[in-house]
Amino acid sequence: MAGFVRGAALYPRSMVETLHKNGLPFAKMHGLGNDFVVIDARAGAVPLTPGLVAAIADRHRGVGFDQLAVIEPADDADARLVFYNADGSPSATCGNATRCIARHLMDETGQTDLTLVTERGRLAARDAGGGLTSVNMGPPLLDWAGIPLADAMDTLHLPIPGDPVATGMGNPHCTFFVADVGAVDLASFGPAHEHHPLFPARTNVQVVQLTGPDRLRMRVWERGTGITLASGSSSCAVAVASARRGLTGRRVTVVLDGGELLVDWREDGVWMTGPTAHVFDGVFTPAFLGVV
Structure with a gap:
């Protein structure tokens, strides 16, 4: 060798x-x-x-x-x-x-x-x-070119069925707000959107449900990996997407399959706090x- x-x-x-x-x-x-x-x-x-x-x-x-x-x-x-x-x-x-x-x-x-x-x-x-x-984790990337997307468009409402939000956290994210995260077949839904042509570098895919004031339930398909119990950058992305949609404030608890993260979108960036x-x-x- x-x-x-x-x-x-x-x-x-x-x-x-x-x-x-x-x-x-x-x-x-x-x-x-x-x-x-x-x-x-x-x-x-x-x-x-x-x-x-x-x-x-x-x-x-x-x-x-x-x-x-x-x-x-x-x-x-x-x-x-x-x-x-x-x-x-x-x-x-x-x-x-x-x-x-x-x-x-x-x-x-x-x-x-x-x-x-x-x-x-x-x-x-x-x-x-x-x-x-x-x-x-730094300021979120909200412009289509920074995420990146394949074409110029409104990142708050992508032209994809389900009306997802695109966010960049150094890696691309596609967030779907749904009524029940448990009803989504993430094993097929995730890869179908990871490779969507709007995302030239592929994307992480989240399905998110609002469960209370400033409280989100999320499941995630990670680009290049698959379904995971948690994702820090995805948690930051869904917090930003939820705040931009007016569903929550900028400080939220994200409940994942593996536990909870506190995400706080401040002026200096998106802070994420949890156990290790x-x-x-x-x-x-x-x-x-x-x-x-």
């Missing part, structure tokens, strides 16, 4: 051979059941391919995850985060993984405030007390790393 490619960079054979000799450490974390494999690459770059990421995501032959996150060093922040979907494709952001890693770094350093860099930009994170962690869990640490064996 000559090396691994990430982007345009070819990792040296010596690095690959070291990993194949010693294995690759990782952590398993989750936020409300939205689960992640986290690899710490602050001490040195870690070679990943889409095939290896997908192999790790296999819940029968690998570890399994909704997203994989890599922690990298950053000159102007506490860390840089890089995300991958379960199919091996890259993702610009992942809210719950960001919160999980923020909590991990706070526990490691004793800090109560952090700055993390993602493709989305610089994100502030803080200890919210009571075991909860908050992350500012560091479940276990492990090491991918040299034999496993050599399968892809």
Whole structure:
């Protein structure tokens, strides 16, 4: 095996051979059941391919995850985060993984405030007390080009049956407000809209039900992954969509299959607060790393 490619960079054979000799450490974390494999690459770059990421995501032959996150060093922040979907494709952001890693770094350093860099930009994170962690996911993208959509249009009312809302949170979101989220066959509804031609980069798909004052019940299909128990960026997107539609205020509780998140759309961005869990640490064996 000559090396691994990430982007345009070819990792040296010596690095690959070291990993194949010693294995690759990782952590398993989750936020409300939205689960992640986290690899710490602050001490040195870690070679990943889409095939290896997908192999790790296999819940029968690998570890399994909704997203994989890599922690990298950053000159102007506490860390840089890089995300991958379960199919091996890259993702610009992942809210719950960001919160999980923020909590991990706070526990490691004793800090109560952090700055993390993602493709989305610089994100502030803080200890919210009571075991909860908050992350500012940045201002929502409301213009069609920023989401992105294929053509110029009103993002508050897409020309799709069901009258969904489009929102960008660093990744695209398509939100449907429905009478009963349990009545939607999300296993077929999700992929049908993930690949809708209005979304050239595909999209996350949410079905949302207003259940009380400033309280939303949401189920989600994540782009490149499928149905998940929770999604941080999706929770931010539905809170923004609901406020824009006038259904709620800008501070809401989002109830997901895995639990609850508090989302607060402020002037400086969309803050998301909830619990996290560091479940276990492990090491991918040299034999496993050599399968892809």
